[in-house]
Each structure stands twice: as structure tokens, then as C-alpha cells.
Amino acid sequence: MDAAAALFATLSHRAPEGAWSAPGRVNLIGEHTDYNDGFVLPFAIDHRTHAVVGRRDDARIRVTSTFADEPVEVAIDELDTLFPSDGDVAVPEWAAYPLGVAWALRHAATAPALGVDIAIASDVPVGAGLSSSAAIEGATAAALNDVWDLGLDSVALARVGRRAENEAVGAPTGIMDQMAAMLGRADAAIFLDCRSLQAQVVDLGFAGAGLDLVVIDTRVTHAHSTGGYRERRESCERGAALMGVRALRDVDVADLDRAREIMEEVTFRRVRHIVTENQRVLDTVQALRTQGPTAIGPLLDASHASMRDDFEISTPELDTAVEAARGAGALGARMTGGGFGGAAIALTPHDRVDAVRDAATRAFADAGFSAPRVFTVIPSAGARRDG
Ligand code: GAF
Numbered sequence: 001m002d003a004a005a006a007l008f009a010t011l012s013h014r015a016p017e018g019a020w021s022a023p024g025r026v027n028l029i030g031e032h033t034d035y036n037d038g039f040v041l042p043f044a045i046d047h048r049t050h051a052v053v054g055r056r057d058d059a060r061i062r063v064t065s066t067f068a069d070e071p072v073e074v075a076i077d078e079l080d081t082l083f084p085s086d087g088d089v090a091v092p093e094w095a096a097y098p099l100g101v102a103w104a105l106r107h108a109a110t111a112p113a114l115g116v117d118i119a120i121a122s123d124v125p126v127g128a129g130l131s132s133s134a135a136i137e138g139a140t141a142a143a144l145n146d147v148w149d150l151g152l153d154s155v156a157l158a159r160v161g162r163r164a165e166n167e168a169v170g171a172p173t174g175i176m177d178q179m180a181a182m183l184g185r186a187d188a189a190i191f192l193d194c195r196s197l198q199a200q201v202v203d204l205g206f207a208g209a210g211l212d213l214v215v216i217d218t219r220v221t222h223a224h225s226t227g228g229y230r231e232r233r234e235s236c237e238r239g240a241a242l243m244g245v246r247a248l249r250d251v252d253v254a255d256l257d258r259a260r261e262i263m264e265e266v267t268f269r270r271v272r273h274i275v276t277e278n279q280r281v282l283d284t285v286q287a288l289r290t291q292g293p294t295a296i297g298p299l300l301d302a303s304h305a306s307m308r309d310d311f312e313i314s315t316p317e318l319d320t321a322v323e324a325a326r327g328a329g330a331l332g333a334r335m336t337g338g339g340f341g342g343a344a345i346a347l348t349p350h351d352r353v354d355a356v357r358d359a360a361t362r363a364f365a366d367a368g369f370s371a372p373r374v375f376t377v378i379p380s381a382g383a384r385r386d387g
Helices: 002-011 076-082 093-108 132-147 154-169 176-183 227-243 253-262 265-290 297-311 316-327 350-367
Strands: 018-027 042-055 060-065 072-075 116-122 188-193 199-203 211-217 332-336 343-349 373-377
Touching: 002 042, 002 060, 002 116, 018 132, 018 176, 042 132, 042 176, 042 373, 060 076, 060 093, 072 076, 072 093, 076 093, 093 132, 093 154, 116 132, 132 154, 132 176, 154 176, 176 188, 188 265, 199 265, 211 316, 211 350, 227 253, 227 265, 253 265, 265 297, 297 316, 297 332, 297 343, 316 332, 316 343, 316 350, 343 350, 350 373
Parallel strands: 060 116
Antiparallel strands: 018 042, 042 116, 042 188, 060 072, 188 199, 211 343, 211 373, 332 343
């Protein structure tokens, strides 16, 4: 927050209206299931994006951030022209997140054309699969919802964030990350039905069970606006159409034999990942509720194998991180997020965290990869006003 406040002071001579923040997330399990109307189990982490916002006397928005050299300024009335439905976005990519949120908010509610200055600073690693984008969207949406007095609830703000991501940034993602950023709770995950958007809080109890959630950031960055993510999404849509259902959420594990008969092999494997992953989310929620977090390791492992072999979104670095973590005593490990780079997570007994860090670092060096960044995260609160 201090960095955002300092940045704000360079942008505006007025006192700010307030400070808001939203977190990045780790997805514990349920990968690529969100845009298939399925289930996910993410939690918000203790890395946040801060937005310090002040009013202006005119009807313009000026935004600056630690990602950028220069502020970007636009008239509120021009927002529609910045994000045409069929054309190129007219602002730098980082600015499309906050300005896209402002644009989507004005379509979601009757917002006054009240000018604002926005300064954004973040400690959510970018491109690491921890959803730095939803953190920017969440912090901006929470701030403008208050400053413009729109009265939208958390789910409506998550939808606004997703619209910005899909239409302003151009990444065809689901809604998991925005929901996690808005609804996160300390020491808990959010069990989300991505069809109904009903969310349940599921206690994680990592600390009480002597566990840490270790993140191994491979430092191979990824972007969901490019190839692989979109292609996987299209495979899922093709699979659902062949099965005659609205979305793969409507296919059961028992239907997989029929799926294998009516589609070619690659589409079948994409379908099998989604169908089995949905079941793994349900099984993880059940295990957390009845047995606690020490019971979920095999489900995390199975999820990784499915993403590596069936959905084919893992990378050699992610596989190396997962194997090293398991070999050093993690109860279970998997890549998290959209894949093609980013981070792996490892559920690790507290006294094995250093061993996991050392093993991952050594395995990366042996394989000739750049050193990973290894750290623990704590399940934390969602978007909020901080001051
Ligand atoms: C990215 C997307 F933004 C999410 O919507 C989700 O699809 C995820 O990849 C994969 O589970 O984070």
C-alpha cells in the first residue's frame, strides 16, 4: 500500500479518497474446469495489489502503476472507443486491466462520469500463474465501486473483472480468478460452482495440521491471451458438442467410455481431464471436510498427472518442480493456474519446507533451468478497503 500511496502522490496533488486491495490466488485444485461450467477450489493468497484512488474535477481517468513508465489518461466518455468489440485495444496492455474494469463497470451499472486518478502497486508475481491480473481487476473494481457509489456486490464485481479480462485484455478466461480475488477468506478456500456461481467457504486448516503451501515459481512466464489456453478451450467446446451437452460439466466419469468411441483421441483426452478434474474437486472438498488437509495429497498428484498427460498444459520445469517436491516429502504437488509456465504448488509438512526448496533448486540446476523462486503462501482475505 505504501508504494501505491507514494505513486499516487506523484500523480495527484490532492489527498486520495482511499486505498483498496485485492489478492492473487492459488488454485488448490480444479484446473480449466471454470469455463466448462464446472467446479474449482482456489484460495486468495497473502500477495496483494493495492489501488490508491482520488477524485478529479473533470471526467477523465488517469492511471499509473509500478508496471509502467508513464501514466495513461483517457476521457471516461472515450472508454467505449478504447475497447471496440472487433478491433485492437488502444492502450498499453497493463492499462487495459484497470481501464477495462472502469469500462465494464460503466456497462454494469449507472456510473457517474466522475474523474479519478488511480495508482496501482502490486507484490503478486506477474506471469507466475498466481493471477496478478485478477488482483488488479479486483482492486480497481472494489475502489471504483465505492468511489462511484455503485453498490455492486462481490459477484457482480467479479463478473466485471472477467469482462475486462475477456474483452478489454482479450484473454478468453473463465471466472475463477476474479471470484477468488473478491471472495477469499483467511485460512479457507472458495468452493465455486462455475455454472451457478454459488460459492462455499471450505476451511483449509493448513497451519493447524502442521502444513505449509509451498509455491515453486518456475519463472517461465505465460499469457492466457495467446495460443495454448484458447486452443484447450476450443477442444472442450468441441468435446461438449460431440457429447450433445451444454458444457463438459454435464459429462460424468461413467460417460467416458462413450466419449472415447465418438471422438478422436486428443479431444477425448482433453474431455477426460475436465471430467475427472471436476470429480477430483468434489473429492477434495469432501476430504477436507471429513479428514482434513493431510488427506488431499493423492488428489493433487492425480490432478497434475491429468494436466501433464491428458490436457498437456504442463512444462518440463513444472514437472521437475512437482517431482522434486514430492521426493523431498511434500504430501502432494501439482501445477496451478492455466499452465504453459507459471508455478507449481506443494502441500508440505512444515519441517520439510526447506528440503522442498533445496530439492527444487537442485533439480532445476541439474536440468539446466533458471533457478526457481520458492516461497510459502497463506490463505488470505479477498478484496477490501484498506484505508
Ligand atoms: C487461468 C484463467 F484465468 C482461469 O479462468 C482458469 O481457466 C485457469 O487459468 C485454469 O484453471 O487462471
